[in-house]
Amino acid sequence: MSSKIHVSATINGDAVDYLCDPRETLLDVLRDRLNLTGAKEGCGTGDCGACSVTLNGRLVCSCLVLGVEAEGQEIATVEGIAPDETLHPLQQKFIDHAALQCGICTPGILVAAKSLLEKNPDPSETEVRYWLAGNLCRCTGYDKIIRAVMDAAAEMREAS
Structure with a gap:
């Protein structure tokens, strides 16, 4: 059993802290720990794009990024596209x-x-x-x- 790692990141413009396992994907962290369920797991291998987010402005498949790699990074998810409840x-x-x-x-x-x-x-x-x-x-x-x-x-x- 591995110990949890503390991560601080900016997600959709908000400072966020979370604990995650070293092998946990960013997708799992977003969905299971932060309740940002817009990104979906379609394939788990980075082939389908259903879990796409931006990491420091770069488009990535969150199923291929570890949650701990988000330390100090800026992440944007689909939930952040229209943060003021108005449709983008x-x-x-x-x-x-x-x-x-x-x-x-x-x-x-x-x-x-x-x-x-x-x-x-x-x-x-x-x-x-x-x-x-x-x-x-x-x-x-x-x-x-x-x-x-x-x-x-x-x-x-x-x-x-």
């Missing part, structure tokens, strides 16, 4: 374009899309498809998702 334009466009069904992949895709738009507010369709290639969806198909991201990007550009 990406969330609204996913609704408008019916770009979600079962919801397993949606949080990871939203996090990935937001990460893209923060780096490139005017992506081409090819760039959106490339950026989201690490996120698998078995229900909706990708065209509605791509259209929603492109539409949100246009709206966000107009608003700025």
